[in-house]
Amino acid sequence: MDNIAGTKSGLTWAVHISVVLLVVLWVFPTVGLLVSSFRTADQISTSGWWKSMLPSEQSETLRTAAPSTQVLENGIYVISGNLFERPGDFEISVWGIKSNDIAAYQPGDTADMGDGVSITVQVNGDYRMVSTGEFSGRRGERVFATAKTPPEFTLQNYYNVLFDPANREGMTKAFFNTLTVTIPATVIPILIAAFAAYALAWMEFPGRALLVAAVVGLLVVPLQLALIPLLKFHNDIGIGKGYLGTWMAHTGFGLPLAIYLLRNYMVGLPRDIIENARVDGATEFQIFVKIILPLSFPALASFAIFQFLWTWNDLLVALVFLIDSTGETTVMTKQIVELLGTRGGNWEILATSAFVSIAVPLCVFFAMQRYLVRGLLAGSVK
C-alpha cells in the first residue's frame, strides 16, 4: 500500500513522528518510576529522574584531610589529596571556602584562608593546602564545591524493600500473599468454566440460549453489588475474612468472562471432529477431555492471563474479603496504598515497592501478549 498514489512521503514521516511521540508519552511515566527506583533518596529529591542519565550539578560540602596528615616540605606545612571520597569523573565548576559564598573561585585558583594558609583546588578535586605555620585541630577545613557528578544507580532500594528483615513495611510477605491469592484464583475457575462452556457450546438442551444471555448479562454486573451480601454470607458460613473466601469470590467474579470466552472459542471448533467422535462412540466426557480441552488451549491461556492480571492487580476484593485487622494477609496493592498514605514523600520506597508489584504482570504481559490480544478480541461483546 505504501507506494500507491495518495500516500506521500511527507505524510509517512508525520506518521513515524506521531507514533514516536505517542509511544514516548505512554512509556515515559513508567520509565520515570523505574528509574527512580534505582536512585537514592537524595538523588530523587534533588533532581528530576529525567536528569539522572546525565551528570548532575550538585553543590557539596567537602572537607580536606585532617591536620594529622600534614607533611613538612621545604619549611612549609602541606596537606594534599582529593576532596572526594571516591575520586572519579567529578568535575568541579566553582568552589568556595565560605558557606555564604560557595562560588568564589574557579578550579585552579588559590584561595587565601588567612593566617598564612592558602588552598588550591583543581578541577578533579585534587587540592593542596599550604601554611607557614603548623596546622592544628582535629578536623580538616571545609570546602564548598559545585561539581558535576556522574550518573549513579543503586540496588539498595530493592534490597531494603525485599530482603531487609528489619523493614516492617517490606514487600516480601505481601508478595507471597499476593501469589497465594492469585494462583488458585486463576486455576480453579478455568476448569469449572470449561465444562460449562462446552455444555453451552455443543450440547442441546432447553434453555441454552437463555443461559448464554444470562452469562453475558452477568459479565457487566458491577463487583460492588456483591461486597456486602457475600461478606455477610462468608461470615454466616464461618469462613469470615481469609484466603478461602477470596479464592471463591475471585472464582465467582471471573466465571462469566471465562465461560463467555471459552464458549465463543469452542463454538468455532469444527463440527466434524466432534460429530465423528460421537459416531465412534465417545462419551461426552471423553470428547471434552480428549478433544475439546486440547483444542481450546489458546482460549484457556488467554483467560488464564486475564484472570491472573486481574487477581494480581486487584485491590477491592482483597480489601473486603481478605485483609483482616491483623494485617497478616496484606497484599501488595494494599501495601502500596498504605505506603502512599504514610510515606507519600519517600519516593525511593514507593517507586521500588510499586515496581516489585508491577514487575510480575509485566513479564507475563510481554511473554504472553499474543494470547492476551486474542482473548481481548474474542471477549469484547460483539
Added chain:
Amino acid sequence: MNPALQGLFTIILGVGGCIGYFYFSNQFLDKVLFPAKGPNAGRNINRANMVRPWLFLFPALALLGLYLAYPVFETLRLSVSERVSGGGSKFVGFANYSQMFGEPKFWEAMGNNMLWLIFVPAMSTAFGLLAAQLTDRIKWGNIAKSLIFMPMAISFVGAAVIFKLVYDTRPIDQEQIGILNAIYLWFGGDAPQTWLTIPLWNNFFLMVVLIWIQTGFAMVILSAALRGIPEDTIEAAIIDGANPFQIFFKIKIPQIVGTIVVVWTTITIVVLKVFDIVFAMTNGQWETQVLANYMFDKLFRANDWGVGSASAMIIMLLVTPILVWNVYNVRKEMK
C-alpha cells in the same frame, strides 16, 4: 497452616474436586442411574443426555448464582432496609435513597462520574483509534503497539503511584521532581501547582490515569477491526482520488462503527466501577469523589450498609442499559 501450603492444598483440592466431580457424576449417570444396556437402553441414553448438560453446568451455575446473581437481589433488599440493633433488619422503603440524595458528597460523586463517563471512553477510544491507524502500516508498528498496550498489565494502584510521581510538587525554590510541574515551569508557569488539589481539574488528572491504561485495549480491538476492512473499498477510494484523511474518516470509520461502540461500552463499564485510582490517589478529597469510592466509604468507613447498598444500586442502574444492549445483541446473534 502456612498460607502457601493452604494455597497449594486448595489448588489440588479445587482441581481434583472439579475433575472428580465431573468424572464420577458422569460415571454415575451412565453406569448407575441410566445404564445404556438392558431393556430400556435407548430410553436411558436419551435421559442421560438430557441430564448431562446440567451436570456440566452445575458448578458454574451454582457459583454464578451465589456470587453474582444473588448479591444483586440481596443488595436491592439491603438498600430498602435498615439494620436494627441485635441483628436482623427492617424495611424502611426509600429512606436510604432519600438520605443519600440529600448528601452533597453523593451529588459530587454523581457529577464526577458523569465527567468520567464522558471523557474516559471518548479519549481512550480516540487515542486508541489514532494509535491503531498510525501503527497499522509502519514496520515497527508492533513494537509501538505493545508499548502502548503495556499499561494494561499495570494495576490501578501501580498506575496511581506512577502518576503521583508525574504530578509531584516541590516548593518553588527546589528543583521539581514531578515532570508535569517541571514542564509547567519550563513553559513559564509562575509557581509549581499541586495538581491533585485543584477542584474540577484534578478530576481530569485522575482520568488521565485510566485513559492511559485503557487506550491500549481500545487500540488492540480497533486495530483488528481496521485490518478487517476489505482492501477493495480503500483501493477504490484511492483511485477516486481520496486523500488519506478522507479515506480514514469517510471509508474506514463508517465500516468499524460497530467495533467503536463495543470498545466505548466496554470502557464505560470499567469507568463505572473505577475505584482503586481514586482510592489510592485522592480518596475522594478535593472534590474528586466517584460513586464506587463513595460506596466503599459508606460501607466500610461509615459502616452504613443501607446507604452503601443504595449507592451500589445506582451503579447497577447505570450499567443496566449496557447490560440490556449486550444481552439483546447476543440473543440476536444466536438466532
